[in-house]
Each structure stands twice: as structure tokens, then as C-alpha cells.
Amino acid sequence: MMKLFLHFSLFSSVFFFTAIVYGQNKYVGVRACRPCHATAKQGEQFPIWQKSAHARAYTTLTTSKADEIAKGIGFSVPAVEVVDCLTCHTVLADTKLLEKTFSVQDGVQCETCHGAGSAYKSMSIMKDHAKSVAAGMIEYIDEAAIEKQCRSCHNEKSPTYKEFKFKESWEKIKHPVPKSG
Numbered sequence: 001m002m003k004l005f006l007h008f009s010l011f012s013s014v015f016f017f018t019a020i021v022y023g024q025n026k027y028v029g030v031r032a033c034r035p036c037h038a039t040a041k042q043g044e045q046f047p048i049w050q051k052s053a054h055a056r057a058y059t060t061l062t063t064s065k066a067d068e069i070a071k072g073i074g075f076s077v078p079a080v081e082v083v084d085c086l087t088c089h090t091v092l093a094d095t096k097l098l099e100k101t102f103s104v105q106d107g108v109q110c111e112t113c114h115g116a117g118s119a120y121k122s123m124s125i126m127k128d129h130a131k132s133v134a135a136g137m138i139e140y141i142d143e144a145a146i147e148k149q150c151r152s153c154h155n156e157k158s159p160t161y162k163e164f165k166f167k168e169s170w171e172k173i174k175h176p177v178p179k180s181g
């Protein structure tokens with residue numbers, strides 16, 4: 001496993017970009033986000049994610065079906081060891097950028113889409129959108145930007161690619177903060 005992570009920059013321009021811009025920020029893992037993002041009042045981001053296919057994305061790679069797919073395109077190791085598969089099925093980053101609380105088994109997780117969280121996860125930063133962005137939280141300015149992010153994985157490079165219908169898919173996984181008042 002360790003060896004795989006060292007090769008990440010060759011395969012994933014998204015994470016390479018993250019590494020350049022937010023140099024020292026580390027991935028803290030979903031459980032570090034959970035305390036503040038689980039209740040109905042907060043928008044239940046954690047339970048919504050946990051029920052989604054994204055939470056299972058790594059586990060999927062441990063199945064015999066995944067191994068067959070990997071073998072079919074020429075890989076001689078189990079799918080879970082193939083960097084190409086891991087790139088889209090979890091957060092693939094240099095081990096130096098992973099906090100102890102981070103778990104690769106959690107698949108496509110909060111920080112896959114929102115950026116490494118070590119510098120923005122404190123309450124004082126999180127309450128302030130501009131500060132969060134300055135601390136490395138990825139901002140999506142409009143729906144087109146969100147769709148672009150989805151399509152960085154939901155595309156023909158996926159061996160099991162099915163046509164990606166953005167609006168329907170977003171409905172399934174979106175997790176807004178409820179408007180108060």
C-alpha cells in the first residue's frame with residue numbers, strides 16, 4: 001500500500017493540484033468532520049454520505065468482480081492495489097499528507113470533494129466562508145463547477161462507466177445546510 005501512494009501525482013491531476021496549492025494541508029478523514037456535520041439542524045452531511053455509494057467505493061474494489069475487471073484490462077494484482085482504480089475510489093495522496101484519523105477504506109469522502117481539511121476544520125475558520133476557502137476548502141462557484149468535479153471520476157475512464165446524469169445523481173447525494181428561520 002505504502003508504495004502505491006508515492007506514485008499518486010502521476011495519475012491524478014486533481015490531487016497534484018491540491019498538493020501544490022495547499023502544500024501542507026493534511027487529510028483528516030470523515031470522522032473528523034462528523035461531530036459538526038451529523039445532526040438534522042446541521043444538514044446531516046455525515047449520515048447522507050455514509051448511506052451513499054461513495055462511502056462504499058473502496059470496499060467495492062475488494063470484491064472478486066473488481067479483481068476480474070482489473071484483470072480484464074491487464075492488471076495482475078488485486079484491484080485494491082491498482083493505483084488507477086484507487087484514484088477514483090478513494091482519496092489517493094502521499095502518506096505524508098494523511099493524518100492518523102484518515103482511513104483510505106472510507107472511499108470517496110468529504111475531503112475528496114472539499115479538499116484536505118486540517119487547516120479549515122476548526123469552528124472559527126468553518127463559520128467564515130472566506131477563511132475556509134483561504135485555508136484550502138474547495139469552493140464551487142456554480143452548478144457547472146460541481147458537475148465538472150463529478151465528471152472528473154464519472155467518465156469513460158471508469159471501466160464500468162454508465163452515462164452520468166448530473167441532476168439526478170446530485171439529487172441522490174446533495175447535503176445542504178437547512179435554511180434557518
Ligand code: HEC
Pocket residue numbers: 028029032033034035036037110111114116117118121122123126127128129130132137177
Ligand atoms: C468544529 C466543527 C466543524 C468541523 C470539525 C467541521 N466543520 Fe464544516 N462547518 C462547520 C460550521 C459551523 C459550518 C457553517 C455551517 C453553516 O453554513 O451554517 C461549516 C461549513 C462547512 C462547509 C460549507 C462551507 C461554505 O462556506 O460553503 C463545508 C463544505 C464543510 N463545512 C466541510 C467540512 C469538512 C469536509 C470537514 C472535515 C474535514 C468539516 N467541515 C469539519 C463546522 C465544522
Ligand code: HEC
Pocket residue numbers: 053054056057058060087088089090108112113146147149150151152153154166168169170171172173
Ligand atoms: C473521486 C471520484 C468521484 C467523484 C469526484 C465523484 N464520484 Fe460519484 N462515485 C464514484 C465512485 C467510485 C462510485 C461507485 C462507488 C461504488 O459503487 O462502490 C460513485 C458512485 C456514485 C453514485 C451512485 C451510483 C450511481 O451512478 O447512481 C452517485 C449517485 C454519485 N456517485 C454521484 C456523484 C456526484 C453527484 C458527484 C459530484 C458532486 C460525484 N459522484 C463525484 C466516484 C466519484
Ligand code: HEC
Pocket residue numbers: 060061065066067069070073079082084085086087088089152153154155156157158159160161162163
Ligand atoms: C475515472 C474514474 C474511475 C476509475 C479509473 C475506476 N473507477 Fe470504478 N467506478 C467509477 C465510478 C464513477 C463508478 C460508479 C458509476 C459507474 O459505474 O459509472 C465506478 C464503479 C465501479 C464498480 C461497481 C460497478 C457496478 O456496476 O457495480 C466496480 C466493481 C469498479 N468501479 C471497479 C473498478 C476497478 C477494478 C477499477 C480499476 C481497474 C476502477 N473501477 C477504476 C470510477 C472509476
Ligand code: HEC
Pocket residue numbers: 030033034037043045046049054108109110111112113114138139140146175176177178
Ligand atoms: C462527491 C463530492 C462530495 C462529497 C463526498 C461530500 N461533499 Fe459536501 N458538497 C459537495 C458539493 C459539490 C457541495 C455544494 C457546493 C458547495 O456548497 O460548496 C457540497 C456542499 C457541502 C456543504 C455546504 C452545504 C450548504 O448548504 O452550504 C457542507 C457543510 C458539506 N458539503 C459538507 C460535507 C461533509 C461533512 C462531507 C462528508 C461527510 C461531504 N460534504 C461530502 C460535494 C461533496
